[in-house]
Amino acid sequence: MSFISYLINGVSLGSVYAIIALGYTMVYGIAKMLNFAHGDVIMVGGFAVFTIVSTLGLPPILGILIAVVICTALGMAIERVAYKPLRNASSPLAVLITAIGVSYLLQNVALLIFGANTKSFTSVVAISPLKLADGQLIISGETIVTIIAGIIVMICLTLFVNKSKAGQAMLAVSEDKGAAQLMGINVNGTIALTFAIGSALAAVAGVLLCSAYPSLTPYTGAMPGIKAFVAAVFGGIGSIPGAMIGGILLGIIEILGKAYISSQMADAIVFAVLIIVLLVKPTGILGKNIQEKV
Amino acid sequence: MKKMKMTKTAKNNLITYIMVFLAYIAVQILLATGNISSLMKGLLVPLCIYVMLAVSLNLTVGILGELSLGHAGFMCVGAFSSAFFSKCMDGAMPDGVRFLLALLIGAAAAGFFGILIGIPVLRLKGDYLAIVTLAFGEIIKNLVNVLYIGKDKNGFHFSMKDSISLHLEEEGQVIVNGAQGITGTPHDATFTIGIILIFISLIIILNLINSRDGRAIMSIRDNRIAAESIGINITKYKLMAFSISASIAGAAGVLYAHNLSTLTALPKNFGYNMSIMILVFVVLGGIGNIRGSIIAAIILTLLPELLRGLSDYRMLIYAIVLIAMMLFNWSPKAVAWKERLKERYFPKRLRKEKEVK
Numbered sequence: 001m002s003f004i005s006y007l008i009n010g011v012s013l014g015s016v017y018a019i020i021a022l023g024y025t026m027v028y029g030i031a032k033m034l035n036f037a038h039g040d041v042i043m044v045g046g047f048a049v050f051t052i053v054s055t056l057g058l059p060p061i062l063g064i065l066i067a068v069v070i071c072t073a074l075g076m077a078i079e080r081v082a083y084k085p086l087r088n089a090s091s092p093l094a095v096l097i098t099a100i101g102v103s104y105l106l107q108n109v110a111l112l113i114f115g116a117n118t119k120s121f122t123s124v125v126a127i128s129p130l131k132l133a134d135g136q137l138i139i140s141g142e143t144i145v146t147i148i149a150g151i152i153v154m155i156c157l158t159l160f161v162n163k164s165k166a167g168q169a170m171l172a173v174s175e176d177k178g179a180a181q182l183m184g185i186n187v188n189g190t191i192a193l194t195f196a197i198g199s200a201l202a203a204v205a206g207v208l209l210c211s212a213y214p215s216l217t218p219y220t221g222a223m224p225g226i227k228a229f230v231a232a233v234f235g236g237i238g239s240i241p242g243a244m245i246g247g248i249l250l251g252i253i254e255i256l257g258k259a260y261i262s263s264q265m266a267d268a269i270v271f272a273v274l275i276i277v278l279l280v281k282p283t284g285i286l287g288k289n290i291q292e293k294v
Numbered sequence: 295m296k297k298m299k300m301t302k303t304a305k306n307n308l309i310t311y312i313m314v315f316l317a318y319i320a321v322q323i324l325l326a327t328g329n330i331s332s333l334m335k336g337l338l339v340p341l342c343i344y345v346m347l348a349v350s351l352n353l354t355v356g357i358l359g360e361l362s363l364g365h366a367g368f369m370c371v372g373a374f375s376s377a378f379f380s381k382c383m384d385g386a387m388p389d390g391v392r393f394l395l396a397l398l399i400g401a402a403a404a405g406f407f408g409i410l411i412g413i414p415v416l417r418l419k420g421d422y423l424a425i426v427t428l429a430f431g432e433i434i435k436n437l438v439n440v441l442y443i444g445k446d447k448n449g450f451h452f453s454m455k456d457s458i459s460l461h462l463e464e465e466g467q468v469i470v471n472g473a474q475g476i477t478g479t480p481h482d483a484t485f486t487i488g489i490i491l492i493f494i495s496l497i498i499i500l501n502l503i504n505s506r507d508g509r510a511i512m513s514i515r516d517n518r519i520a521a522e523s524i525g526i527n528i529t530k531y532k533l534m535a536f537s538i539s540a541s542i543a544g545a546a547g548v549l550y551a552h553n554l555s556t557l558t559a560l561p562k563n564f565g566y567n568m569s570i571m572i573l574v575f576v577v578l579g580g581i582g583n584i585r586g587s588i589i590a591a592i593i594l595t596l597l598p599e600l601l602r603g604l605s606d607y608r609m610l611i612y613a614i615v616l617i618a619m620m621l622f623n624w625s626p627k628a629v630a631w632k633e634r635l636k637e638r639y640f641p642k643r644l645r646k647e648k649e650v651k
Binding site for chain 1: 419437
């Protein structure tokens with residue numbers, strides 16, 4: 001029975017990772033850059049909801065909506081100011097370091113506004129825990145909402161990318177920027193849209209993460225961000241279904257590792273599994289293997 | 295023509311050595327005249343550590359052309375292996391000999407880990423390699439945090455759980471105490487030793503770059519398949535660069551361990567944040583430019599301290615300066631603008647540069 005409960009918790013945590021990893025992987029697919037600031041956008045989303053719901057006392061739904069809007073605007077602004085000028089830079093590392101700079105910037109702005117003390121986040125979920133099998137198996141409301149939200153996000157995103165015109169444009173730009181431009185696709189607009197969607201997802205992930213683990217500091221987003229990055233690579237970076245699978249597997253491995261092996265070494269276990277997977281399949285689970293030519 | 299080029303590299307390297315030497319003299323003069331704050335005095339050894347880390351990472355990133363985000367992990371290996379050795383041998387041999395041996399052990403252990411990790415990992419490319427090195431760094435940090443080693447008359451005891459399960463005899467001593475790390479490491483690191491280590495690292499790296507092996511490594515960076523097709527042993531040279539880079543980072547770790555009395559593996563000192571910070575030094579100083587790495591490491595380490603008067607705003611300003619510098623240095627528009635300025639004010643030098651190209 002406890003195994004099932006761990007498994008459900010794992011899927012729940014994995015859904016959060018998957019949502020963050022989707023943002024990572026979409027941005028990577030289209031802009032070929034590791035957006036290190038993505039984790040900090042999660043933190044901004046968390047603080048936005050915290051301010052609106054706990055400080056201003058507005059209803060949670062409104063808080064989530066405003067947080068999504070703030071993060072979307074933030075994501076687009078970051079892309080416009082910090083990443084776009086470096087899109088054709090001679091080294092791909094330039095934009096990586098700039099992303100790290102943006103990450104520091106967001107953390108320190110949050111530090112100035114909210115201070116270094118841990119804020120306790122009141123959960124935005126008002127569903128009572130589900131009791132199954134005579135109360136032996138208790139599933140918290142947050143877990144249920146997180147899993148449902150994860151499923152909805154994944155379905156919507158898959159439909160959007162595969163069915164809508166903007167989604168197709170995204171795929172085209174990630175395949176070949178130059179050719180996409182010749183076909184009349186607005187490349188700059190598409191990249192901005194990708195950042196907007198990725199950041200909106202980060203806001204959602206931030207709310208879910210802070211509801212499940214109710215402590216909020218300016219550094220809250222960093223480790224989940226790195227884990228989600230691991231998840232994206234795990235599933236094959238650039239691949240949307242890969243990010244989902246990678247995220248959920250990572251969540252399950254982390255929770256089971258914590259429960260059955262060692263709670264202190266959970267992170268090491270997650271990273272070790274990643275290394276083993278990459279050694280067996282160097283481009284991740286669903287990554288495309290591109291033959292290199294001279 | 296060839297001879298002239300050789301002298302140019304030699305001149306370039308000489309400038310680097312002289313720069314470090316002059317910095318050393320300047321600091322010694324400041325120390326002698328007492329014109330240096332105690333805060334700055336405390337920063338001297340860390341500065342040497344950062345310079346060594348930046349220079350060694352530049353070997354991996356700039357010369358080998360592989361992105362590594364696990365450099366702090368090698369530093370961690372060097373720090374803990376040498377601190378363990380120093381703690382066991384404290385008093386058993388003269389301090390100088392012990393520190394020298396600790397240094398060799400730290401560098402060797404980190405180099406060994408470099409090879410161990412490098413063999414499977416260097417098959418991966420680009421961002422995959424980056425994430426795996428990051429993962430290794432985190433694993434090393436995590437393992438050190440759950441490692442317990444004690445010593446009593448029956449020899450050494452290991453445990454991964456807690457210090458009680460070491461089952462030590464009464465007079466036994468816990469040396470590595472999990473998350474509490476190693477306490478009471480002798481304080482051997484000085485600024486002079488740091489500078490000597492920087493010199494040694496520079497001699498190793500600059501000579502490697504300008505050797506046959508170094509050119510083989512750079513050919514892998516520029517085109518792996520072409521390099522392979524002319525008979526260059528890719529694995530051998532990749533491992534060579536990676537393990538040398540790791541062992542210099544390990545030596546920096548030894549310096550770190552012997553500069554503090556308590557050595558613990560925190561996210562701040564051995565986590566991925568540290569690796570990223572070193573990468574920032576390398577990229578800002580110029581990828582593949584060793585002298586640039588030294589200057590960037592010094593400036594970026596001093597910057598937050600110089601901004602200390604601004605207290606809460608200093609890291610914010612640091613972040614903004616970092617972003618602005620990256621945009622100014624790398625954005626194609628800024629690069630073109632700088633070209634135009636050069637053309638207007640130094641047309642002769644530009645023409646010369648173009649001829650060389």
